[in-house]
Amino acid sequence: MRSLTRRVILLSISIGWAPLTLAQNAPGKQTQVVTTAAGGGADLVARVVAEALSAIFGQPAVVLNRPGSQVIPVMQVAKAAPDGYTLLSIGGNLFWLGPLLQGAPYDAVRDFSPISLTAKSPNIVVVHPSLPVTNIRQLIALAKMQPGALNFSCGDAGGSPHLAGELFKAMSQTNIVTVRYKGTSPAVTATIAGEVHLMFPTVSTGMPGVKSGRLRALAVTSDRPSPLAPGLPTVSDTGLPGYESSSAYVVFAPVKIPALTIERLHRAIVQYFQTPEIKDRLFRLGLETVASSPQELAIAMTADLEKMGKIIRDSGIRAN
Numbered sequence: 001m002r003s004l005t006r007r008v009i010l011l012s013i014s015i016g017w018a019p020l021t022l023a024q025n026a027p028g029k030q031t032q033v034v035t036t037a038a039g040g041g042a043d044l045v046a047r048v049v050a051e052a053l054s055a056i057f058g059q060p061a062v063v064l065n066r067p068g069s070q071v072i073p074v075m076q077v078a079k080a081a082p083d084g085y086t087l088l089s090i091g092g093n094l095f096w097l098g099p100l101l102q103g104a105p106y107d108a109v110r111d112f113s114p115i116s117l118t119a120k121s122p123n124i125v126v127v128h129p130s131l132p133v134t135n136i137r138q139l140i141a142l143a144k145m146q147p148g149a150l151n152f153s154c155g156d157a158g159g160s161p162h163l164a165g166e167l168f169k170a171m172s173q174t175n176i177v178t179v180r181y182k183g184t185s186p187a188v189t190a191t192i193a194g195e196v197h198l199m200f201p202t203v204s205t206g207m208p209g210v211k212s213g214r215l216r217a218l219a220v221t222s223d224r225p226s227p228l229a230p231g232l233p234t235v236s237d238t239g240l241p242g243y244e245s246s247s248a249y250v251v252f253a254p255v256k257i258p259a260l261t262i263e264r265l266h267r268a269i270v271q272y273f274q275t276p277e278i279k280d281r282l283f284r285l286g287l288e289t290v291a292s293s294p295q296e297l298a299i300a301m302t303a304d305l306e307k308m309g310k311i312i313r314d315s316g317i318r319a320n
Helices: 002-014 041-057 070-077 092-102 136-145 160-172 184-193 203-211 259-273 276-281 294-315
Strands: 029-033 059-066 087-090 111-124 125-126 152-155 177-180 216-220 247-255
Touching: 002 276, 029 070, 029 092, 041 059, 041 111, 041 259, 041 276, 059 087, 070 087, 070 092, 070 247, 087 092, 087 111, 092 111, 092 160, 092 247, 092 294, 111 203, 111 259, 111 294, 125 136, 125 203, 152 184, 160 177, 160 247, 160 294, 177 184, 184 203, 203 216, 247 259, 247 294, 259 276
Parallel strands: 029 059, 029 087, 152 177
Antiparallel strands: 087 247, 111 247, 125 216
């Protein structure tokens, strides 16, 4: 980590970007990266964000974990001063869909400034081996032949396995019953046991069952084949054109943050996340590093709100 930090700082100096960009405006002030509970994907990504800011700006940044509802860290950042010292690093989909899922008291578009995408993790479509399908076209055909006979498992309402499944149902115009469990692990166990027919787990939670032969993988939900699920085609290419569903990790700041501060934070984070060491570290955790401009992140957020907002409203989905 120390050698990587030195290389990033030297690179920043070589392009005329001094490490004290933010610190010089408020000596001794510490950057805080606010996220959800420790141990999850959002926490892991937030720690890399803090490393990036520490390396580039030459001043330690700390991660503040806020367990419980994701509304807690979100509102802490919403109320913070827009000076670049308090940032939100979180799973993006639930962040901007939160007000639709649980009536959260914020608006991601109105109350926050996008900084960058940092990582993504696709889901995979898996079925119990007894189900007589080997690809997405066959799955859709079977579901249409037997409306209401097939079901899929998921954990928390509004989680990526849940929303990926609801999107699949809506786009394929199939009647597949949603069966919710108290968490992702019980949902995977139920699928392996044959209590349900299929699931849309994340790569990291679904691939162990696939590798052991207890589940059959049909496709990956990303818009292109993913190195996290080698050999799997996409849902879009094998029966449902235009389908895409992935968990996105993002960094946002309070609204009204100066444009120059956004640019400096964005460049620091993107530069660090694209180093080979960080890409490899996150890949081993089931995440692909990605980068976006603040504008591209805003467009992606708006598109997801439009696409998933209709499904959430039509299905009456409410978070736990």
